[in-house]
Amino acid sequence: xxxxxxxxxxxxxxxxxxxxxxxxxxxxxxxxxxxxxxxxxxxxxxxxxxxxxxxxxxxxxxxxxxxxxxxxxxxxxxxxxxxxxxxxxxxxxxxxxxxxxxxxxxxxxxxxxxxxxxxxxxxxxxxxxxxxxxxxxxxxxxxxxxxxxxxxxxxxxxxxxxxxxxxxxxxxxxxxxxxxxxxxxxxxxxxxxxxxxxxxxxxxxxxxxxxxxxxxxxxxxxxxxxxxxxxxxxxxxxxxxxxxxxxxxxxxxxxxxxxxxxxxxxxxxxxxxxxxxxxxxxxxxxxxxxxxxxxxxxxxxxxxxxxxxxxxxxxxxxxxxxxxxxxxxxxxxxxxxxxxxxxxxxxxxxxxxxxxxxxxxxxxxxxxxxxxxxxxxxxxxxxxxxxxxxxxxxxxxxxxxxxxxxxxxxxxxxxxxxxxxxxxxxxxxxxxxxxxxxxxxxxxxxxxxxxxxxxxxxxxxxxxxxxxxxxxxxxxxxxxxxxxxxxxxxxxxxxxxxxxxxxxxxxxxxxxxxxxxxxxxxxxxxxxxxxxxxxxxxxxxxxxxxxxxxxxxxxxxxxxxxxxxxxxxxxxxxxxxxxxxxxxxxxxxxxxxxxxxxxxxxxxxxxxxxxxxxxxxxxxxxxxxxxxxxxxxxxxxxxxxxxxxxxxxxxxx
Numbered sequence: 001x002x003x004x005x006x007x008x009x010x011x012x013x014x015x016x017x018x019x020x021x022x023x024x025x026x027x028x029x030x031x032x033x034x035x036x037x038x039x040x041x042x043x044x045x046x047x048x049x050x051x052x053x054x055x056x057x058x059x060x061x062x063x064x065x066x067x068x069x070x071x072x073x074x075x076x077x078x079x080x081x082x083x084x085x086x087x088x089x090x091x092x093x094x095x096x097x098x099x100x101x102x103x104x105x106x107x108x109x110x111x112x113x114x115x116x117x118x119x120x121x122x123x124x125x126x127x128x129x130x131x132x133x134x135x136x137x138x139x140x141x142x143x144x145x146x147x148x149x150x151x152x153x154x155x156x157x158x159x160x161x162x163x164x165x166x167x168x169x170x171x172x173x174x175x176x177x178x179x180x181x182x183x184x185x186x187x188x189x190x191x192x193x194x195x196x197x198x199x200x201x202x203x204x205x206x207x208x209x210x211x212x213x214x215x216x217x218x219x220x221x222x223x224x225x226x227x228x229x230x231x232x233x234x235x236x237x238x239x240x241x242x243x244x245x246x247x248x249x250x251x252x253x254x255x256x257x258x259x260x261x262x263x264x265x266x267x268x269x270x271x272x273x274x275x276x277x278x279x280x281x282x283x284x285x286x287x288x289x290x291x292x293x294x295x296x297x298x299x300x301x302x303x304x305x306x307x308x309x310x311x312x313x314x315x316x317x318x319x320x321x322x323x324x325x326x327x328x329x330x331x332x333x334x335x336x337x338x339x340x341x342x343x344x345x346x347x348x349x350x351x352x353x354x355x356x357x358x359x360x361x362x363x364x365x366x367x368x369x370x371x372x373x374x375x376x377x378x379x380x381x382x383x384x385x386x387x388x389x390x391x392x393x394x395x396x397x398x399x400x401x402x403x404x405x406x407x408x409x410x411x412x413x414x415x416x417x418x419x420x421x422x423x424x425x426x427x428x429x430x431x432x433x434x435x436x437x438x439x440x441x442x443x444x445x446x447x448x449x450x451x452x453x454x455x456x457x458x459x460x461x462x463x464x465x466x467x468x469x470x471x472x473x474x475x476x477x478x479x480x481x482x483x484x485x486x487x488x489x490x491x492x493x494x495x496x497x498x499x500x501x502x503x504x505x506x507x508x509x510x511x512x513x514x515x516x517x518x519x520x521x522x523x524x525x526x527x528x529x530x531x532x533x534x535x536x537x538x539x540x541x542x543x544x545x546x547x548x549x550x551x552x553x554x555x556x557x558x559x560x561x562x563x564x565x566x567x568x569x570x571x572x573x574x575x576x577x578x579x580x581x582x583x584x585x586x587x588x589x590x591x592x593x594x595x596x597x598x599x600x601x602x603x604x605x606x607x608x609x610x611x612x613x614x615x616x617x618x619x620x621x622x623x624x625x626x627x628x629x630x631x632x633x634x635x636x637x638x639x640x641x642x643x644x645x646x647x648x649x650x651x652x653x
Contacts, residue, residue: 009217016224019266021055026261038242043091053080085160086114092167099174190234197227365427415455539630580615
């Protein structure tokens with residue numbers, strides 16, 4: 001019975017050791033992927049590297065048989081052990097600096113000295129000075145012989161860990177916010193796991209462990225269980241450093257990675273190991289059930305995680321914001337994209353053509369650029385008329401009835417907003433008609449219903465675009481608040497006040513010309529316009545109210561206004577004084593090709609590029625003047641008698 005208990009504890013201990021190695025490596029990948037720019041996260045990654053080396057070597061040492069191989073892996077384990085106290089001191093220094101106590105030079109020197117000492121100990125390892133050779137008696141577990149230098153290193157190990165612990169306590173006392181203080185407490189408790197669980201105490205307690213093997217393996221198993229849990233707790237606390245994400249995002253990402261990474265890998269390893277050993281116990285050296293069960297377990301676990309993820313995210317991480325997050329998730333899942341809208345409108349047009357036996361139909365939408373063809377079906381030659389778009393614009397401008405009417409070769413049905421009694425025009429539904437064709441009552445009723453469906457889709461898309469415009473306008477402010485909240489998460493209030501009072505990020509005039517050129521290049525749409533740094537200018541913010549809160553349209557209007565300021569007085573001509581304006585108008589506003597613009601202005605392409613550079617710099621200078629005027633206007637709205645009024649700062653370096 002005693003042998004069975006020891007054998008079971010040995011197997012469980014082997015699985016836990018491999019699980020710790022997997023968990024540490026997974027957390028190392030997580031740290032390297034998300035918040036490596038933060039000093040605390042980088043130093044924590046060094047601790048994880050040491051833990052990975054220790055437990056990978058320990059896990060392999062539990063299964064090898066040859067004494068030479070066993071000694072190699074046990075000595076490799078000491079590569080991580082020698083640097084573990086140093087990385088702890090390094091981590092504690094970074095933690096203390098983050099919480100408002102930067103090093104004045106002394107802690108930095110201690111960290112450097114610790115690295116030198118660890119390297120010196122590591123150099124002695126191949127010569128069997130730090131630890132001796134493999135003990136002849138490996139009961140209850142394989143271990144190396146201790147030397148006099150082992151005692152010296154143990155003293156350094158204890159001193160380093162105590163120094164790191166003092167720094168942890170100081171960092172905890174410097175943390176004021178309740179949530180951050182709680183996580184700092186988690187960090188201190190979690191830090192005990194690698195510090196105490198990684199040192200091979202069997203060097204000093206082999207005799208006692210030999211006399212009480214059951215107690216030894218029970219203690220080792222319990223220790224590995226605590227290390228697994230506390231290591232995750234430590235990683236959880238560090239995950240909040242250096243990231244601007246809300247707490248729920250940090251928790252969700254870490255928990256999802258833990259479930260899909262170490263939990264899945266450790267579970268599969270345990271299942272396959274138990275199946276293989278069960279097969280060996282009944283006389284099968286290899287069983288085909290191992291790969292089958294491995295694949296089935298992976299698929300089942302991943303499926304269960306996918307099903308359970310929305311539930312645990314909603315109940316564990318959303319908290320009181322559960323309703324708001326659920327609403328946003330539904331919006332994401334049911335979002336009507338441009339592709340979805342076109343697909344739906346195509347289905348509507350197919351139904352229209354079937355009802356009327358028409359050869360083609362179209363939907364023209366009313367957007368920022370006016371009325372334009374949005375979706376067409378049928379023979380494309382029916383819609384290749386050069387004046388079709390102009391005719392549609394004329395229809396929308398001359399006033400429309402709310403009923404179907406004939407216009408040339410088409411039946412036209414105006415599409416209006418449905419949420420109001422006299423809603424605005426959204427677009428037109430057109431059907432190719434035959435000469436002298438009359439519509440029956442049933443056809444008119446069907447068309448009215450289909451037109452209603454098309455109008456609802458256009459209206460929903462229009463409302464979504466308004467939401468997106470609002471989100472686009474809010475994004476810089478929300479990002480700023482999240483960054484400030486992250487900066488003050490573990491630091492003192494001074495960090496937040498410094499971040500709040502800092503001056504805006506300057507845009508250098510040299511960089512401005514490049515930014516303006518990119519925005520003009522995507523003047524009619526593109527990421528260089530919608531994501532341009534020019535969106536943060538005060539002159540653009542002031543123009544938002546004139547463009548329904550759409551920052552892209554506001555920036556487009558400011559660019560147009562800057563170009564118009566370069567326009568000479570009088571009727572447009574193609575003379576030297578008009579050259580800069582003509583280049584901007586033809587190249588960017590009308591979107592003509594370089595060769596076409598060069599021919600139109602009677603100059604070479606090389607000369608055109610030189611003149612274009614001058615024109616863009618002129619636009620950039622004009623925007624600087626407009627921004628300065630906007631800042632001056634904003635300054636004049638402030639009560640000049642207040643003591644809190646500070647000098648206006650421009651955005652230009």
